């Protein structure tokens with residue numbers, strides 16, 4: 495294994511990216527000049543730049559829209575992983591998700607579209623890696639091995655793709671009193687709560703079920719994940735939209751709505767960017783509390799600041815959040831009168847009405 499300087503000549507602080515590029519260079523001695531290389535969840539476009547620096551043409555599957563935009567700006571051609579079109583790539587370079595379900599789903603989708611001789615090199619921080627990730631890859635690739643660690647990072651190599659019957663999106667049926675009838679989820683592996691009903695989401699559904707929620711009007715599920723809240727809203731007869739920044743969530747929400755035979759307009763978007771001013775009577779959300787692996791409440795505070803713009807006068811925003819988070823004063827100042835309508839040992843459900 496060789497350790498080379500950052501491929502684009504810049505100071506690249508990320509040891510995972512550097513290890514992925516170095517390991518890929520080792521298994522593809524001829525390099526990728528003139529060839530297509532798929533980059534997966536290239537969080538800061540450093541892999542995209544590495545492929546370009548080696549004369550390759552980067553294609554990208556990126557789950558998070560914000561990261562997808564960065565990769566596109568760096569020169570990658572964004573592809574829809576749901577497309578299923580064969581990809582004549584020589585290599586797949588990417589970040590390994592700590593979530594085994596996400597790795598298994600990715601491996602299945604890759605094996606269905608990549609050519610026989612492809613080399614897959616996925617890297618991560620050693621502290622986020624387990625043998626279960628190797629096993630998940632090995633269900634779709636005949637050969638899987640781990641590199642030696644370097645700077646607390648490691649890669650998994652996979653080759654010999656074996657397309658089989660896909661297990662993802664995975665179907666689960668939620669049967670909870672507050673949902674009314676059983677609700678079928680069809681979730682991608684990377685989606686929040688993996689097709690289960692999250693404890694916070696359950697508390698929010700119970701609170702909504704107890705009302706008051708109008709039976710008509712325009713509603714939004716902000717950060718829809720598997721789509722459980724969006725389906726709940728649509729079942730209530732509300733004209734329902736759902737947005738999520740994760741492509742896996744967008745697919746999962748669409749599939750949940752289809753399975754329930756309800757209409758939900760689903761968009762891949764960052765927060766409320768696609769939502770017109772004064773267009774909603776109701777926003778519900780179990781908002782994000784992570785950015786990547788790190789806990790960070792800034793994005794949710796920014797979404798709270800934007801709620802007043804999209805609500806109609808008298809419109810309401812129902813949020814569930816971990817009780818230690820600093821949202822209450824912000825909801826009161828940015829939206830309007832806010833009451834805690836339900837709480838348990840961990841979560842609060844708040845209802846804020848636009849002044």
Ligand SMILES: C[S@@+](CC[C@H](N)C(=O)[O-])C[C@H]1O[C@@H](n2cnc3c(N)ncnc32)[C@H](O)[C@@H]1O
Nearest residue numbers: 686695717718719738739740764765780781782
């Ligand atoms: C805590 S999960 C809730 C998912 C689902 N509503 C549920 O209750 O199971 C938060 C969701 O917000 C999404 N998200 C995170 N940041 C976002 C952003 N900037 N814009 C839109 N969605 C975002 C995540 O992808 C995730 O699906």
